[in-house]
Amino acid sequence: MTSYAAPIRDMQFVLHDVLQLSKYSNLPGFADASPDVIDAILEEGGKLAANVLHPLNQSGDQEGCRRESDGSVKTPKGFKEAYDAYAQGGWQGLSADPDYGGQGLPYVLAIAVGEMVSAANMAFGMYPGLARGAADTIYAHGTDEQKKTWLPKLISGEWGGTMNLTEPHCGTDLGLLRTKAVPQPDGSYKISGQKIFISAGEHDLTENIVHLVLARIEGAPEGTKGISLFIVPKFLAKEDGSLGERNGVVCGKIEEKMGIHANSTCVMDYDEATGYLLGEENKGLRAMFTMMNEARIGVGLQGLAVSEVAYQNAAAYAKDRLQGRALTGPAAPDKPADPIIVHPDVRRMLLDHRAFNEGARALMYWSALHGDLAHRSEDAEERQKADDFLGLMTPVLKAYFTEKGYWHATNAQQVLGGHGYIQEWGMEQFVRDARIAMIYEGANGIQALDLVGRKLARDGGRAVQAWFAELDQFVKDNRGDDLKPFIDGLANVKADLAEATQWLAMNGMKDPNNAGAGSMDYLHLFALTGLAYAWAMLAKAAIEKKKAGEADEFHERKLTTGRYFLARVLPDAKAHLAKLKSGAEPVMALPAEAF
Amino acid sequence: MTSYAAPIRDMQFVLHDVLQLSKYSNLPGFADASPDVIDAILEEGGKLAANVLHPLNQSGDQEGCRRESDGSVKTPKGFKEAYDAYAQGGWQGLSADPDYGGQGLPYVLAIAVGEMVSAANMAFGMYPGLARGAADTIYAHGTDEQKKTWLPKLISGEWGGTMNLTEPHCGTDLGLLRTKAVPQPDGSYKISGQKIFISAGEHDLTENIVHLVLARIEGAPEGTKGISLFIVPKFLAKEDGSLGERNGVVCGKIEEKMGIHANSTCVMDYDEATGYLLGEENKGLRAMFTMMNEARIGVGLQGLAVSEVAYQNAAAYAKDRLQGRALTGPAAPDKPADPIIVHPDVRRMLLDHRAFNEGARALMYWSALHGDLAHRSEDAEERQKADDFLGLMTPVLKAYFTEKGYWHATNAQQVLGGHGYIQEWGMEQFVRDARIAMIYEGANGIQALDLVGRKLARDGGRAVQAWFAELDQFVKDNRGDDLKPFIDGLANVKADLAEATQWLAMNGMKDPNNAGAGSMDYLHLFALTGLAYAWAMLAKAAIEKKKAGEADEFHERKLTTGRYFLARVLPDAKAHLAKLKSGAEPVMALPAEAF
Known part of the structure; x- marks a missing residue:
């Protein structure tokens, strides 16, 4: 009963008029992404999303995935055909390196297509999404040989991929993980242990699945410093790239869960499965x-x-x-x-x-x-x-x-x-x-902690200072009647964010719980500032279109919606600032046993 | 895997120390509700909730209700036995009129027990909850004969009840409803039509179900002025109160829905079902x-x-x-x-x-x-x-x-x-x-509109003015060091609410969309003021216990949690006020076809 139409005009406006991608033609792959190529890709992607993927969204939810007694998993009716259409259309390698079969187009374009896929069918989109993540990790950390073995089939979509982090007793705190890796004379490892909540862990969409698995090499240090990353394929790969032996990894169970029923969330059992170290020993977390x-x-x-x-x-x-x-x-x-x-x-x-x-x-x-x-x-x-x-x-x-x-x-x-x-x-x-x-x-709480605990402080606050300078410059460059409400909105929320940042710098040192207690409010304030910036850029592009006599009601409506943002969304900023500045005390005062 | 323990100490604190129910012993039924009676009822209610109702919560969700081909509906395993325990324990009639078999205890006590029931098993609680609503409506609007016929069995829990408003094309706008009532020579009516989303519409917990049904008497005016309310039982009642003929009402379907699976949400088909006018003709909505x-x-x-x-x-x-x-x-x-x-x-x-x-x-x-x-x-x-x-x-x-x-x-x-x-x-x-x-x-949007569109203005704003006066008096009476942060918090949020109320009075007349656009923010501001008042009362009671040397860590923790409310919840008030005061324009500016 639901429907989806990719918001192509909005996407075009962002890519062409706000980001002005044509300005970046010096970057590899961007010259190929001319406006008409971008438009054609958005058009085709929109058709795939609306006509192939979205019609399977509700039926996929109702049918769900089914695990057979042999550990194989059947995806809902139509998913295999839809996946083949996706892979054969070359969507999986849109922004991947041409050396391994990708099209080398901009990542930002792949993100636009990814938005369509996830909107049309979130559970479906996770299968190729996880494979792309696996490919990118191998691309960044693999040896040449590993890249040659695994990337072409991941990028073509012939093989799937997953990430295996969580274990029953550890999700957030990966230092506790127990899956072990035993070195073999041939340089490979035998991987044994159990991983849970593995999205797309087993399915029938691809002939092979390349699992990236965190494990501890025998004798490695405890905690996060002893974790390594391994490539553990469902089927080993032969020299010629064809499928070899079935590896010792099997889906033991699929979870009954609240949603994304069409994506198989698996318990994965590794029993002396052959794995290949990806990146350096004990540096698995970084990879x-x-x-x-x-x-x-x-x-x-x-x-x-x-x-x-x-x-x-x-x-x-x-x-x-x-x-x-x-x-x-x-x-x-x-x-x-x-x-x-x-x-x-x-x-x-x-x-x-x-x-x-x-x-x-x-x-x-x-x-x-x-x-x-x-x-x-x-x-x-x-x-x-x-x-x-x-x-x-x-x-x-x-x-x-x-x-x-x-x-x-x-x-x-x-x-x-x-x-x-x-x-x-x-x-x-x-x-x-x-x-x-x-x-x-x-x-999401971990994200907030990542923001205030790591990202803010890293390199002496270089990232946030550079961004603040960029915002200040934008405000300075765009003062003037046309953009005034947007510039005022941005300047005000940026001032609130700067005040919050200052407060964290002053008080987070004294007591780290001050930073923790305010982390989620800080993240919201940060997001509101980012959105105020985005709206100022959108408004600027719309006004420029008007000035150039190229505007229509689309641009007028963009400005109208932007004014709604200023009037009805931005006022939350002050509340976040007030809560943040109340500090750790209200949050930490109650003794743990009182909860 | 979940558990529930009724928060009895919290409930006692509110009933005994904050509300001080013992002060109201002049009210009928309150003298019977001595502190030890209240405590005993909370204790027993807590046991029922924890030991009988909560263990069926997850299994009830997983099993759901099942409609048989004859239109009967089976509730999940254990529900019938649990319902019998509930009814036989006299819980259904806790605060009902003793003339019809109730215990006549305070309504506020029934609310405390209702909290336990809903917390333990929300889907279960809807069955007796709807029956109580039906009973109260008959109590308020029925003839003596109707009361004698229907109330004793509703109050004992032997019979269930429902409310039938929604039709496929009308939910919120009841003026559109089409279910018709044809007068019969004996003074009864024949009811025909379809109602949807009828919670507890059919089930196996009780031998009879008393439906209250909105319908339009043949020839009645269009819109809301032509709607009457009818009692339409599943089985007619004989003179002696025993079950008579099966009536022409049947469950045509139960809905597949997101949750409350253990409550049957029914499509009810009325086919010349016998109904009895409840209250006045064409005044059904009021009833x-x-x-x-x-x-x-x-x-x-x-x-x-x-x-x-x-x-x-x-x-x-x-x-x-x-x-x-x-x-x-x-x-x-x-x-x-x-x-x-x-x-x-x-x-x-x-x-x-x-x-x-x-x-x-x-x-x-x-x-x-x-x-x-x-x-x-x-x-x-x-x-x-x-x-x-x-x-x-x-x-x-x-x-x-x-x-x-x-x-x-x-x-x-x-x-x-x-x-x-x-x-x-x-x-x-x-x-x-x-x-x-x-x-x-x-x-909830309708609630917000009810608040700003009806409740605020009614009787020249008498209700809100009286409440504001009460708040001002409370602030005045309790100024002083002990309660200062709570009184300050209350006074500030009340000032924001008063400002918002004033703004609505000034601008809602000019353009009703000003009131509509701010209605949800106003409701939130109203709620925050109500909660600030509640927290001030809680804090006052806790401090009085401390002064009397009767406090323990419970009271200290109450104050700690209250300070959290002041520091981390109340700051939202200003954001709601700012959004409300931005008025209708940002909300109404975009043309309908642009959405």
Whole structure:
């Protein structure tokens, strides 16, 4: 009953007019991404999402994955065919290195396509998403031989991939993990142990699955300093790249869970499975963070994606459903009632979504462009600055976007009233699916701690200082009547964020719990500042279109939605600042046993 | 895997020390409710909730209700036995009129027991809850004969009850309803039509079900002015009270929905079913509002209840789960990691819940006591003032409490990380169950509109003015060092609320969309003021215990949690005020077709 249409015009506006990708044609792969190529890719991606992936979203949820007694897992009807269409369309390698079969197009473009895939079918999108993460990790940390063995098939989509971190007794605290690796004379390892919550751990979409597994080499130090990362394929690979022996890894169980039923969440049992060390011994966590950081951005993207698809369906319902009359008198006097879009509180919910979706899309793509710069720029300083920014923004994108995704899916359901609670309408699935994104790849509280505990302080605060300078410069360069409300909004929230940052610097040293207690409010304030920046950039681009005589109602509506953001979203900033500045005491005063 | 223990000490503190029920012994039924009787009832209710109802919560969710081909509905295993225990224990008639078999005890006590029932098993609690609503409506609007026929069995729990409002094309806008009633020569009516989303519409817990049904008498005016209310039993009642003929009402379908699987949500088909007019012809909505208002309080109570049970389970997990180390250094150095309760952000979530649960309980019981005063006081002015307050607070209790219930269930799930997403841990059920409470009995947006559009303005603003005067008096009477932070917090948020009220009075006239656009923020501000008042009362009672030398750590912790409320919850007030004062423009500017 739900539908999805990729918001192509919005995406184009961000890519062409806000980010102005054509300015970056000096970067490898960007010259190939001419505006018409980008448009064609968005168009085709939108068709795949709307016509192939979304029609399987509700049926996939209802059918779910099934584990057979031999440990194999069957994905829902239609998933295999859809996956083949996805792989054969070359979508998996869109931004991957051409040396290994990728198309080498910008990462930011892959992010736009990824938004479509996740919006259309979040559970589906996780299969290729995890494979891409595995490929990127091997690309960053693998030997030439490992790259040659594993990358082409991961990038073509012929093989899947996973990340294996969590064990029953440890999720967040990986230092506790027990899976062991025993060195073999041939340089490989025998991996034994149990991993849980492994998304896409076993399925029938690909002939092979390349697991990246954290384990402890026999005799390695305890804690996080003794963890190594291994490539553990379901089937070993022969010299010629064809499938070899079945390896000692099997799916022991799939979890019954709240949502993403069409993605198999597996308990994976490793029993002397052959594994290959990826990167350095005992440096597995660092290597895994390559995968994790990218995965975190992907999860933030899921938040945006579900917010968008839920919005589209709620907006369609609100324009269609007749119920009650406008407070100002009948809007459709010829009908028995007005469509509920006349009601301010229904609009409030939809505009909350919309102001987020559009601002968040700009911020997400802006951040992804920094991913391109960090990897592809020839200028070392530019690479470093871009990497700093992306590192800083990653926990914000992950935590804030997933919280909003969930909350907006909830409000979109609310627009449908009782119908929103009934399975057949499909709205409640968005909520159940969106829920996981706040948890996996590091629960949102961990993201907040990553932001205040690591990212802020790293390199003497270089990243945050550079970003603040960029914001100040933008404010200075764009003062003037046209953008005034947007610039004022940005300057004010940035001042609040600077005050909060200062407060953390002063008080976090004295008592780290001051930083911990304020971490989530700080992250929200950070996100609001990022969104205010994104909205100022969107508004600037819209106004420039108007000045150039190239604007239409699209640009006017962009400015209208931006003003909603300023009036109705930004006021939360002060509340976050006040809570943060109340410090650790209110949070820590109650003794643990009193809970 | 989940557990529930009724928070009896908290309930006692509110009933005995904050509300001081013993002061109201002049009210009918209150003299019987001596402190030891209250304690005994809470104790027994807690046992029923923990030992009988809660063990069926997860199994009931997993099994769900099943409709047989003959239209009968089977509730999950154990529900019938649990219901019999509930009915035979006399719980259904706790506060009902002794003339019809009730125990006549205070309504506020029934609310405390209701909290336990809903917390232990929300889906179960809806069956007796709806029957009580039906009984109260017949009690308020029925003829003596109707009362004699229907009340004793509803109050004993032998018969169930429902409310039938919604039709496929109308939920909120009841003026559109089409179910028709044709007068018969014997004074009864033949009812025909279809009702949807009927909670507890059909089940096997009771031998009969008394449906209250809104329908339009043939020839009645269109819209809400032509709606009447009917008693339509599943089985007709014979003169002697025994079961007569099966009536023409049948469950056509049960809905597949997100949660409350153990409650049957029915499509009810009425085919010339015999019905009896309840109250006056064409005044059905007024009569239904008796039921609805009580039901709305019951739904708000579900929000508190689920917040409490989710909190208990998350807190237990947080004290048990070892993961990572405290930011200030190991708290349990002898263990491989610290329990996650050491982390400020975990505490933040739990304290958000706790500050709400304790404040909300006081506000809910305080409001329920006004229900007792409104019905039982001998003083007409006191009755009116109490009724005003309850009317004003009802939409706030319904909407704010259910939003918090849902959000806290979500955060409680978050505390468990990935385990929270897995069915067997039971946390995700709390979220799915809690979700409906924001929708049914009038979606929360409708509550906000009821508050600003009806309750504020009614009788020239008498209710809100009286409450503001009460708050001002309380502030004045309790200035002084002991309570200072609580009094300051209350005075400040009340000033914000007064400013918002003033703004609505000035601008809502000019453009009703100003009121609509700010309605939800106003409701939140109202709730924060109510909670600040509740916390001031709680703190006052705790300090009085300390002064009397009767305090222990319970009272100290109460004050600690209250200070958390002041520092970390109240700051949202200003954001709500700012959003409200931005008015209709940001919300209404976008044309409908742009959504």
